[in-house]
Amino acid sequence: MPLGFDKVSSAPARRKAPVSDAPVARAARETTVLFADVTGSASLYERAGDRAAAQGIHSCLKALHSATAASGGRVLKNIGDEIMALFPSADRAAEAAARMHVAVNALPAVAGQKLALRIGFHTGSIVQRGDDIFGDTVNIASRLAAQATRGQVLTSRETAKKLSPLLRASTRQLYNVAVKGRAAEISLWELVWSKDADVTDFPLAETTKRRSRRSLRLTLGGRELVCRRSDDVITIGREPTSAFVVDEATASRRHCVIERRQQNFVVRDLSANGTYMSFAEGGGEMVLRREEVVLRGRGWLTFGQPKDAATHVLEFFEEGEESDGSDTE
Secondary structure, eight states: OOOOTTOBOOSOTTTSOOOOSSOEEEOSSOEEEEEEEETTHHHHHHHHOHHHHHHHHHHHHHHHHHHHHHTTOEEEEEETTEEEEEESSHHHHHHHHHHHHHHHHTSOOBTTBOOOEEEEEEEEOOEEETTEEESHHHHHHHHHHHHOOTTEEEEEHHHHTTSOHHHHTTEEEEEEEOOTTOSSOEEEEEEOOOOOTTOOSOGGGGTTTOEEOOEEEEEETTEEEEEOSTTOEEEEESSTTSSEEOOOTTSOTTOEEEEEETTEEEEEEOOSSOEEEEETTOSOOEEESSOEEEEOSEEEEEESSOGGGOSOOEEEEEEOOEEOSSSOO
16 A cells, blocks of 8 residues: 555665565566656755745645656655655656656745756566565666656666657657666666646647747857757867857867757757756756756856856757747748
């Protein structure tokens, strides 16, 4: 039976089986395990105070429970500011992940900070003892969530292949990571979801219905570029042929690229020292290390060092609108 919403487990029991006399059973059919974690909760307590932060995180967890139930899954446990949920299929987990992001994005800011999620899910067999589960599938799902960045949904190549054609078309391959206890690395795939204000339910279903007029305006120093088309690739680095040349010791020759992917603009880090990113809406500065993140709204990128210490700061600003596909760009 799933735990009640207010009953929170603080021990990471998903990683090792607890000592128990309860019989152990391996699931006879595949199960999809999903972890969803509220990002930046530690800094939120410092910024907003215990009471406001706890209430904000409680609202997030409540939204995660509702999204899980609406997608046909069940929350097995709360682990601090994270949930572990089970779904009968990869499609149901993908649907829940999109709903979770939309629901949390709709919540008000707490002390000026918008809360966000990082989500990972994986499909496979599980081992069950009493009300708890463990095994390779659980470990991989947990690792995927830990690898995700703010606002991201990650899955594995094996799970992406199990998605229906529409959902599979909304995924893209990223890179490989090592997982403790496994000899082979796993291939990370991102599930691209929409956070448009006019989409209140499963946003991935809209990707084949709408055309985007959005553009991304980029400025660095006195240079400005606008990225509109899917074939626009903006290169940034010390390389003299880059679209934006960054003459900074911490920057790599080919530091990062910005490109359009379906309805989104994505920054992809290629550097040795990482690409630092912050958003005008708040949430703190993050660093990308051979990772990709969708650029939303307005924000800043710096190269190999935090924004406060950088002399070269690239500003991005997403602008425009979407159409229903009846006209052309």
